Amino acid sequence: MSKPEKDHAALSDVFTRDTDRVDWHDETLWWIRAKRDNAAHQLPEWELLREQASQIKENVLSRLDSYLLEFEVQAEKNGIILHWAKDAATHNQIVYDILQRKGLKHMVKSKSMLTEECHLNEFLEEKGVEVIDSDLGERIVQLAKEPPSHIVLPCIHKKKEEIGEIFSQHLGTPAGISDPKILTETARNHLRQVFLTRKVALTGVNFAVAETGEFVVCTNEGNADMGAHLSEVHIAAMGIEKIIPKRKHLGVFLRLLTRSATGQPITTYSSHYAKPRAGQEMHLILVDNGRSAQLGRADFRNSLKCIRCGACMNTCPVYRRSGGHSYHTAIAGPIGSILAPNLDMEKYADLPFASTLCGSCSNVCPVKIDIHNQLYKWRQVIVKAGYVDSKKVAAMKLMSFTLSNTARFVMAGKAGRMVLKYAPFAVNNSQNVWYKQREMPEPPEMSFRAWYKKHGNNE
Amino acid sequence: MSKAEILAAIQRNKPVDVELPAPFVPGPADKQDFRESFSGMVNQIGGQVLSVENWAAIETYVHQHFRSDERIVTTIEGLKPAFENVDPTADPHDLADVSLAILPGHFGVAENAAVWLSDGQLGIRVLPFICQHLVIVLKQDSLLANMHEAYDRIGKDRQGFGVFIAGPSKTADIEQSLVIGAHGARSLLVFLLK
Numbered sequence: 001m002s003k004p005e006k007d008h009a010a011l012s013d014v015f016t017r018d019t020d021r022v023d024w025h026d027e028t029l030w031w032i033r034a035k036r037d038n039a040a041h042q043l044p045e046w047e048l049l050r051e052q053a054s055q056i057k058e059n060v061l062s063r064l065d066s067y068l069l070e071f072e073v074q075a076e077k078n079g080i081i082l083h084w085a086k087d088a089a090t091h092n093q094i095v096y097d098i099l100q101r102k103g104l105k106h107m108v109k110s111k112s113m114l115t116e117e118c119h120l121n122e123f124l125e126e127k128g129v130e131v132i133d134s135d136l137g138e139r140i141v142q143l144a145k146e147p148p149s150h151i152v153l154p155c156i157h158k159k160k161e162e163i164g165e166i167f168s169q170h171l172g173t174p175a176g177i178s179d180p181k182i183l184t185e186t187a188r189n190h191l192r193q194v195f196l197t198r199k200v201a202l203t204g205v206n207f208a209v210a211e212t213g214e215f216v217v218c219t220n221e222g223n224a225d226m227g228a229h230l231s232e233v234h235i236a237a238m239g240i241e242k243i244i245p246k247r248k249h250l251g252v253f254l255r256l257l258t259r260s261a262t263g264q265p266i267t268t269y270s271s272h273y274a275k276p277r278a279g280q281e282m283h284l285i286l287v288d289n290g291r292s293a294q295l296g297r298a299d300f301r302n303s304l305k306c307i308r309c310g311a312c313m314n315t316c317p318v319y320r321r322s323g324g325h326s327y328h329t330a331i332a333g334p335i336g337s338i339l340a341p342n343l344d345m346e347k348y349a350d351l352p353f354a355s356t357l358c359g360s361c362s363n364v365c366p367v368k369i370d371i372h373n374q375l376y377k378w379r380q381v382i383v384k385a386g387y388v389d390s391k392k393v394a395a396m397k398l399m400s401f402t403l404s405n406t407a408r409f410v411m412a413g414k415a416g417r418m419v420l421k422y423a424p425f426a427v428n429n430s431q432n433v434w435y436k437q438r439e440m441p442e443p444p445e446m447s448f449r450a451w452y453k454k455h456g457n458n459e
Numbered sequence: 460m461s462k463a464e465i466l467a468a469i470q471r472n473k474p475v476d477v478e479l480p481a482p483f484v485p486g487p488a489d490k491q492d493f494r495e496s497f498s499g500m501v502n503q504i505g506g507q508v509l510s511v512e513n514w515a516a517i518e519t520y521v522h523q524h525f526r527s528d529e530r531i532v533t534t535i536e537g538l539k540p541a542f543e544n545v546d547p548t549a550d551p552h553d554l555a556d557v558s559l560a561i562l563p564g565h566f567g568v569a570e571n572a573a574v575w576l577s578d579g580q581l582g583i584r585v586l587p588f589i590c591q592h593l594v595i596v597l598k599q600d601s602l603l604a605n606m607h608e609a610y611d612r613i614g615k616d617r618q619g620f621g622v623f624i625a626g627p628s629k630t631a632d633i634e635q636s637l638v639i640g641a642h643g644a645r646s647l648l649v650f651l652l653k
Binding site for chain 1: 464468469472478480485504573583585588609610611619620621629634635638640642643
């Protein structure tokens, strides 16, 4: 366990300095949320699908061990080489061992939030292995030396002019170009050379089917397939919770995933990998890294149902206005805030508090995770464990002292109105966090209690 | 050792057993002919659909829209005499300069424009991704309503690789502006064959 260098509030301050950008970020993500609504409303059975998906995942969590073993048998029958990694370090070492055995030092990678969680790129770079991310958004943030700020839209925080600047520095486009078409074409040509020359490709996994030993990778760009089918060695990495029992269940999940994520009816490519092609090696790494521990936390285990669509981020009023980097974890937003404390409660103690508890996240979740309830429950666990800032604890104790007694409550109200009226400078200053980016309200003439006493009886 | 530790932790921590839900029953499809909804969906996601009578019509279309010096390959029996055939044992890198690939699809899905292709028809797996442009030929009576029917159709088929393709490759990673032609094919045309 470790303390973060800066917590969510401090990191949000960095993002919210540029208010125009905050508005733009907010509106862009809300637009994606609106597209999700539109796609969902076109299916009369949408709510039944969510319920079905949730129940399938319920079953998966209760039989995770036997599904993983069934998957292992089937995948090995298919010719896939299976690895088990209890934590991030083991996962990274397995990847490195495969590369070493093959004498390979250059790898192309498609989107995998798991490898972000494990910090694979940094690990391999220290060992002298070059990793190139091939999803356009991920390549952009990689060149900018930043982590993705969103699990589906990695560079949603960047303006096209900034991306043009990055491309001009690294990919040789003329300065001042910001047309998304030209920038995308540049990346296409650059990455095509990468795909054609790399002998090892790593991909993520969206779903793995116990019944058939196959795994499914979804992309719009086609980068996972370009990398994997041109490679001599394909490594796929997945969290153990990505397993589903039967192939036909893909019908349920593929209908939900992209409609929830971007409002598309399905991704351009939904690739089903079962067997390596002739002459190719196919590896699959099953990674735990805290998932089996989360399974044991009754209040939080159903966070493992997550299919990583990002809908909870797009709808979250806090995420939209604080940006993905303010969460200082691989998976930002509401779902990241209930997953991260399981990995390191002290480091991520701030995240469950980065929420209004409005419940919008739970309402859009395609597998019906009760995200906002878990945020609330994590707060209690974290306070009990003593990982909350002493100022907040003191403020809460004072609040509880005040609100639990009528006389004290009446006194506090009077005092508050007096201060706002006669000594506004006492609260209108930087010591008061409620004053940041807000005016304090005009004090009312009297409390509601006083008003009611005066008017309540003579209607 | 990781494996034993992971399994032991799961067995220790997993909740009480929960049965799988009854299979999902989708709402009834409003019609049996899905040509219109399938075509509408393909257009919506940046592709194109043309109905044709026979192989000759496809051949004519391709000759009209592609230059004779462009590399055009196919794995379809009916078109093999007209275009370069794919050697399934060739190095996938040899396909880097393919301008157009013409491939057969097993079936199309009306709700999302996805078309199912698998190993036997692809020749080489990278082909539908590495080509600059992609044509998929579907029998017009092979359209299904939704993904549940799609997986019923695939059944227990143990293909080594299979893919649903819906439209041309695309990205919206730069400020959410949609750009067609990311890393895969820049265009997709589906022929519905009588």
